[in-house]
Amino acid sequence: MESDVAGGNYEPFWVGFPLVDIHRCVTPDILHQLYQGVLKHLIGWMQTVMGEEELDRRIRSLPPACGVRHFKNGISALAQVTGTERKHIARILLSCLVGKVESKGIIACRSLLNFIHLAQYPSHDEETLGYLKSELDTWHKYRSFFVQEGVRENFNIPKFHSLLHYIDAIRWLGTTDNYNTELFERLHIDFAKEGWRASNKRDHFPQMVKWLSRQEKIASYDFYRSWLEEFQSHEVGVDEEAENESKEGGGDETFEVVKKKGGDNASQAIQGRMxxxxxxxxxxxxxxxxxxxxxxxxxxxxxxxxxxxxxxxxxxxxxxxxxxxxxxxxxxxxxxxxxxxxxxxxxxxxxxxxxxxxxxxxxxxxxxxxxxxxxxxxxxxxxxxxxxxxxxxxxx
Known part of the structure; x- marks a missing residue:
């Protein structure tokens, strides 16, 4: 029995820590649980309900739109679908169901898409968490549509079960952008490619590790220098402000107005760039x-x-x-x-x-x-x- 356990680790590492709740250590994952899990299943079920050819035909007939990828050949022929591609599919999926899928199925699909969107909020309060719970309740109410259509016999799928823990995880660990593996996977891809290019393509692993270590040291040094320059400029500004205040008075109010104006202009420059x-x-x-x-x-x-x-x-x-x-x-x-x-x-x-x-x-x-x-x-x-x-x- 012991030899059949994957990796041969038959005793959990947290056995010696009686106060550890291992379930709280498992964080939600937007990329692999929602997009590459829940949405993947949902797309497959809709293909079964509508037929792959019909869904592809509707996707191909959609007009090009701003910010949305146009799948000119449909989606059934896609292989190794990436998270970005599933995000684009999520934006158009609901519109392709109208007129072909019963309202019960459309509501179930919409609730999951809304849940995926709400789970990515960078800040939450009790109101937004209430929205999240409402969409999850709606999904549980209307998911029987897929059983009636013969697509599923049950929903005993771990990634669907994980949806029940998102609200508690957000309350316990904060918003999901703090532990979404999509960010680290992007860095892994970039650093692997750049590290490979920096090597001589022979015995590359030690060279890539050394290159990455140097990049971390450079980034750390740049951060220190930027902090030091900001700190020194702040000290100079405080000294000048105190000197002006002692001579003329009212320096605090003028400084705050200038500071606020600068912040507003910077924000407008970012938002209004065309x-x-x-x-x-x-x-x-x-x-x-x-x-x-x-x-x-x-x-x-x-x-x-x-x-x-x-x-x-x-x-x-x-x-x-x-x-x-x-x-x-x-x-x-x-x-x-x-x-x-x-x-x-x-x-x-x-x-x-x-x-x-x-x-x-x-x-x-x-x-x-x-x-x-x-x-x-x-x-x-x-x-x-x-x-x-x-x-x-x-x-x-």
Missing amino acids: MLSKHPAEPKKSLVRILISHAAPGFLAHLKLFLNSLLPPAQQVSKHQALQGTLPFTNLDVWHQYKFSPLNLFNDDSDGIREIVKAVPICPKSHIPRFDTVIVLDTDEAESTAVQGRIYSIIP
Whole structure:
């Protein structure tokens, strides 16, 4: 019996520690449990319910959209699907079920997708944890759909059982981004490739270890230098502030205002960064052609109101006067796309993701028009647990 145990370790290492709860040491894993586990099973079940060919046909027929990969050959032919590919599949899966799957199955699928999304929040409170529990309860209520369809006989799957422990794990260990293995796997891939390139390709393991050790020392030294420079500049600033305060007074208030202004500008620079090509796709296009080719009959009215809002308050006119006025130009340069670096739904701007928004009318180069939809968060009061926003608009 002992020899049949994997690795020959038949006695757990925590036996000598009576206060250890080994179950609390097993942390949730977004990548391998949810995307490569739960979502993998869900996709397979939906392929069985709908048929692989039908699901592939629906996925192929989806129009290209901003931030979503277009699977032109479907998903059934994919081999060794990565976590990134499953994330893109999760974004389009629900829309492909409408009209083919019963409402009970769609609700079950939606609850799992919402759970996967909510579990990745970078901060939680009792309200968001309540959302998480509500989606899990919804899944348990409607999962019998897969039993009725003959897809499953039971749900005795360890990765589905792990969903029951996510809320307690978040309360005990913090949010899941603290222990998601996706981050470390990305670093493993990068360092393995860079370390291999730095070696002479012979007896590479010792060389890769030595290279990695040097990189850690360099990173540690750079961190120390940046901390030291910041500390010294802070000391100089405090001394100058104290000197100015002793001479003029009121230094604290001025310093805080400048500091806040600098922080706001830096934040705005990150959030508002947009990139356009050097030359427009359609230079000097007439306003009338824009109305027709972009199917935007209200473009001129909104353009007038927008230009009026840019004027100083003393020069602005009423809405009626702005709409009745004429524009001082008849042509505009038109770009078909632009890039921007948005804050994602988890309020994390450190990943450096660049999205491309396109507004491409029918032209000689493209016989299929594409107008991406952008959901704009108008105020901070909008609910962020789903795809609800304050304003939605199609980029003209």
